[in-house]
Amino acid sequence: MSASDITMMGIMARWQGGAAERLKEAALGLFQTQGYDGTTVAEIAAAAGVTERTFFRHFTDKREVLFFDQQSFEGTFLNALPASSADPIAAVIAGLGGAAALFGEERRGWSRARQAIIAANPGLQERELLKLSLLAVSLTRELAGRGIDPISAALAAETGVAVFRTTFTTWVAEGETRSFPEIQDEVLERLRALL
Amino acid sequence: MSASDITMMGIMARWQGGAAERLKEAALGLFQTQGYDGTTVAEIAAAAGVTERTFFRHFTDKREVLFFDQQSFEGTFLNALPASSADPIAAVIAGLGGAAALFGEERRGWSRARQAIIAANPGLQERELLKLSLLAVSLTRELAGRGIDPISAALAAETGVAVFRTTFTTWVAEGETRSFPEIQDEVLERLRALL
DNA sequence: CGTACTGATGTCAGTTACTGACATGACAGT
DNA sequence: ACTGTCATGTCAGTAACTGACATCAGTACG
Numbered sequence: 001m002s003a004s005d006i007t008m009m010g011i012m013a014r015w016q017g018g019a020a021e022r023l024k025e026a027a028l029g030l031f032q033t034q035g036y037d038g039t040t041v042a043e044i045a046a047a048a049g050v051t052e053r054t055f056f057r058h059f060t061d062k063r064e065v066l067f068f069d070q071q072s073f074e075g076t077f078l079n080a081l082p083a084s085s086a087d088p089i090a091a092v093i094a095g096l097g098g099a100a101a102l103f104g105e106e107r108r109g110w111s112r113a114r115q116a117i118i119a120a121n122p123g124l125q126e127r128e129l130l131k132l133s134l135l136a137v138s139l140t141r142e143l144a145g146r147g148i149d150p151i152s153a154a155l156a157a158e159t160g161v162a163v164f165r166t167t168f169t170t171w172v173a174e175g176e177t178r179s180f181p182e183i184q185d186e187v188l189e190r191l192r193a194l195l
Numbered sequence: 196m197s198a199s200d201i202t203m204m205g206i207m208a209r210w211q212g213g214a215a216e217r218l219k220e221a222a223l224g225l226f227q228t229q230g231y232d233g234t235t236v237a238e239i240a241a242a243a244g245v246t247e248r249t250f251f252r253h254f255t256d257k258r259e260v261l262f263f264d265q266q267s268f269e270g271t272f273l274n275a276l277p278a279s280s281a282d283p284i285a286a287v288i289a290g291l292g293g294a295a296a297l298f299g300e301e302r303r304g305w306s307r308a309r310q311a312i313i314a315a316n317p318g319l320q321e322r323e324l325l326k327l328s329l330l331a332v333s334l335t336r337e338l339a340g341r342g343i344d345p346i347s348a349a350l351a352a353e354t355g356v357a358v359f360r361t362t363f364t365t366w367v368a369e370g371e372t373r374s375f376p377e378i379q380d381e382v383l384e385r386l387r388a389l390l
Numbered sequence: 391c392g393t394a395c396t397g398a399t400g401t402c403a404g405t406t407a408c409t410g411a412c413a414t415g416a417c418a419g420t
Numbered sequence: 421a422c423t424g425t426c427a428t429g430t431c432a433g434t435a436a437c438t439g440a441c442a443t444c445a446g447t448a449c450g
Contacts, residue, residue, distance in 0.1 A: 019398080019399085040434090040435065040436085041435080041436070041437085042435085050399075050400090051399070051400055051401080052436095052437095053399080053400070053401080053402095053437095053438090054398080054399060054400080056436085056437065056438080057398080057399080060437095061436075061437075062435095062436070062437090088389065089389060089390075122325065125325060125328070126321035126322060126324065126325045127321060129321065129324035129325055129328050130317065130320060130321045130324055133320070133324050149385075151361060151365070151381070151382060151385050152385050152388070152389055154357075154361050154364075155357060155358075155361060155382070155385060155386055155389055156389060158353075158354075158357035158360070158361070159353075159354065159357065159389075162349075162350060162353035162354065162357065163350075165353070166346060166349050166350060166353070169349075170346070186346070187346060187350070190344075190346050190347050190350060191350050193347070194283065194284060194347055194350055194351060194354075195284070195390035214427080214428085235405090235406065235407085236406080236407065236408085237406085245428075245429090246428070246429055246430080247407095247408095248408095248409090248428080248429070248430080248431095249427080249428055249429080251407085251408065251409080252427080252428080255408095256407075256408075257406095257407065257408090
């Protein structure tokens with residue numbers, strides 16, 4: 001690598017946008033080959049052409065780099081909630097239907113790779129749980145804002161998240177071929193049968 | 196109780212139970228006065244009269260000191276599950292009833308103090324979520340072992356944990372005076388109404 | 391045209407959670 | 421007493437984060 005290349009990379013790294021995106025890609029790649037614990041933030045930063053300090057300006061901590069996209073997920077879920085509904089369960093199911101759009105066949109491979117990394121690290125599972133829990137909190141708030149009593153809202157929200165978790169887990173399981181909506185329908189059917 | 200039993204207990208207290216217990220008490224006290232982030236492991240260890248290294252021999256990480264008791268909780272919950280049941284929801288509700296014994300009035304104050312610390316720190320919330328999730332996993336396994344299909348078992352387990360979480364949150368809320376079983380009954384009633 | 395301002399980045403020093411390796415000292419059974 | 425075990429101490433090291441300050445491309449504005 002020549003001096004000018006280094007200079008170029010330095011410039012690109014510094015002024016070309018998308019540092020967060022590059023960091024995310026670099027991180028996923030390194031995690032797959034070296035494992036999460038076997039990869040330092042300094043390595044990720046170097047692979048993305050930035051400094052360790054810059055990594056922490058984009059992500060609050062090392063784990064967060066794997067949850068970069070999740071913010072749009074919560075928005076999609078919440079936007080799919082009907083404007084008003086007396087039946088909290090029905091509302092939550094509508095939200096689930098909207099969120100399903102984010103889990104198309106073209107993303108299953110990436111989701112599997114990501115999930116394999118998370119499954120191998122308790123700390124990452126904690127973070128995933130927290131994200132889901134925050135979604136449940138948002139859901140609860142939305143439902144409560146529609147006049148549903150807090151306990152019913154919380155239960156409906158937790159149930160909805162449980163359905164999503166069960167669906168997603170099945171969807172990314174090795175060998176599974178059914179589409180996300182298909183699995184979701186089965187989970188919902190079993191939930192109805194349960195009650 | 197024989198003399199040897201007393202000796203044994205003394206030994207156990209000095210060498211095993213003692214340090215962990217002292218560390219736990221010291222940690223809770225310091226967290227209350229200085230906050231979780233404002234307290235270093237070295238401080239906790241010093242307050243308990245041991246070394247920082249010893250802290251990490253008893254607890255895998257700093258957070259874990261606040262979840263010392265939780266191991267018995269899962270055992271109590273699981274033991275209260277009926278030996279065999281075709282109805283997973285009924286089985287889970289039985290488990291909930293058994294676990295309620297751990298949340299008597301005499302522990303409400305301590306639980307409130309602990310929960311206040313956890314509520315103020317996202318990292319601690321993550322750990323709590325993980326513990327609950329592990330409980331759901333154990334529950335699922337137990338139910339599946341009773342011949343219930345995996346998806347129904349997972350849903351019933353998640354639902355049971357959601358009921359517990361909702362009940363516990365209400366129970367430790369400031370100003371709440373109803374007993375744990377009373378609140379649990381109301382949550383279960385609302386759950387039935389929801390379905 | 392230049393000058394000041396902004397925003398993302400670099401640099402650097404420091405704290406603290408956590409880990410591995412080895413030493414010590416009390417107790418248990420022999 | 422002798423020896424093994426187990427909780428603890430000691431010490432050195434790694435890596436995740438944080439705060440303070442410097443730098444420099446691009447932009448707005450005179």
